[in-house]
Amino acid sequence: MAGEIDVSVDDQQYDRMEMLKAFDQTRAGVKGLLDSGLVKIPNIFVRPSEELTEESGYKNTTQLIQVPVIDLSDIQNANRRKQIVEKVRIASEKWGFFQVVNHGIPMAVLDGMIDGVRKFNEQGVEEKNKYYSRDLKRKVRFNSNYDLFSSKTANWRDTLAISFSDQINSEEEEGLPDSCRTYPLYSAEKNVIITKQEITLEYSKHVTVLGNNMLELLSEALGLKPDHLNKMECSKGHRFKFHYYPACPEPDLTLGTTKHSDIGFLTILLQNQISGLQVLHQGQWVNVEPIPGALVVNIGDLLQLVSNGKFISDTHRVVANCIGPRISVGCFFPGTISEVKVYGPIKELVSEENPAKYKEVLFTDYMMKFLNTGLDEYLGLDYYKL
Numbered sequence: 001m002a003g004e005i006d007v008s009v010d011d012q013q014y015d016r017m018e019m020l021k022a023f024d025q026t027r028a029g030v031k032g033l034l035d036s037g038l039v040k041i042p043n044i045f046v047r048p049s050e051e052l053t054e055e056s057g058y059k060n061t062t063q064l065i066q067v068p069v070i071d072l073s074d075i076q077n078a079n080r081r082k083q084i085v086e087k088v089r090i091a092s093e094k095w096g097f098f099q100v101v102n103h104g105i106p107m108a109v110l111d112g113m114i115d116g117v118r119k120f121n122e123q124g125v126e127e128k129n130k131y132y133s134r135d136l137k138r139k140v141r142f143n144s145n146y147d148l149f150s151s152k153t154a155n156w157r158d159t160l161a162i163s164f165s166d167q168i169n170s171e172e173e174e175g176l177p178d179s180c181r182t183y184p185l186y187s188a189e190k191n192v193i194i195t196k197q198e199i200t201l202e203y204s205k206h207v208t209v210l211g212n213n214m215l216e217l218l219s220e221a222l223g224l225k226p227d228h229l230n231k232m233e234c235s236k237g238h239r240f241k242f243h244y245y246p247a248c249p250e251p252d253l254t255l256g257t258t259k260h261s262d263i264g265f266l267t268i269l270l271q272n273q274i275s276g277l278q279v280l281h282q283g284q285w286v287n288v289e290p291i292p293g294a295l296v297v298n299i300g301d302l303l304q305l306v307s308n309g310k311f312i313s314d315t316h317r318v319v320a321n322c323i324g325p326r327i328s329v330g331c332f333f334p335g336t337i338s339e340v341k342v343y344g345p346i347k348e349l350v351s352e353e354n355p356a357k358y359k360e361v362l363f364t365d366y367m368m369k370f371l372n373t374g375l376d377e378y379l380g381l382d383y384y385k386l
């Protein structure tokens with residue numbers, strides 16, 4: 001058309017980079033965009049048209065299947081335990097995803113955690129700014145899209161990432177934002193605050209115990225001794241990602257989190273009551289519907305690798321929503337962060353009839369590969385298949 005400006009691919013790339021930089025420099029994240037009153041989402045968040053077309057193929061499917069829900073009550077009873085192990089085995093082989101109820105973490109701690117994440121994100125930009133960083137050396141980092149500059153499409157999500165060494169100690173706890181440190185514990189009778197709990201610390205302790213218990217159940221479900229996976233240091237340390245997914249004015253054009261599988265051994269996820277998490281099961285996206293008090297447990301790539309493919313690390317994503325915020329607290333058990341640690345299929349699970357399906361990997365190489373690739377381009381275990 002006469003007069004039309006020819007925008008070359010290079011120019012588009014340049015414009016995109018400028019937009020990403022401008023967005024990053026606001027240090028206010030997606031929440032900041034929403035607060036500015038925008039009604040259309042910026043281009044950097046819009047998924048490519050091929051992806052949007054592909055999506056319409058999924059839309060019409062009705063949802064009859066549900067991610068398994070496993071009741072962990074009375075787990076010390078030997079017969080009950082056998083039943084639970086069996087449920088964990090089936091869920092881990094077929095889905096790699098399940099929800100657990102009666103897991104022993106008090107409801108007040110779960111609510112306090114969600115509340116803390118909400119407060120952190122909804123306080124003034126200046127406070128949040130103090131934590132805004134992409135420097136992996138910082139143990140407490142707030143940013144929008146950790147892979148903002150390496151992925152093709154940005155996600156509608158802000159995240160506070162917390163990476164402590166092992167168990168959070170009091171010195172490290174000092175570095176946490178106030179909003180995620182304490183929460184008031186009310187006396188219902190007197191309607192007054194009786195004490196302040198150290199919320200992230202409290203949740204961290206509980207989720208470590210649950211992580212250990214889950215890895216015992218998973219070891220048993222693999223036919224191994226209960227302490228097998230814990231001895232491999234699968235639950236030695238943990239990392240948190242506090243995700244905040246603001247309401248989105250055009251939810252069909254973007255995603256809250258791009259489809260991916262988790263890279264570590266195990267993830268335990270707490271979500272508020274707004275849905276959005278979906279898992280890809282038999283070619284269909286299935287909602288992981290929030291259940292009050294439940295936690296989502298999912299197998300990560302490294303557990304698929306060491307179990308020699310017996311357990312699956314399923315693909316999942318978070319869709320954007322016109323209501324919000326959706327809040328989630330992901331606790332990741334990544335394995336030992338060590339220069340020399342090598343992970344490969346567990347010997348007991350490999351035989352002549354069932355040869356190793358994956359190579360051994362040096363943990364640091366494995367981690368670097370992930371960190372240097374955008375989430376939408378990372379190929380997970382495909383790099384390590386034999």
Ligand code: OGA
Pocket residue numbers: 241243257262269271277316317318328329330
């Ligand atoms: C993740 C993830 C899901 C969610 O952080 O790896 O899948 O519900 N999060 O936030």
Ligand code: NI
Pocket residue numbers: 260261262316
């Ligand atoms: Ni995930």
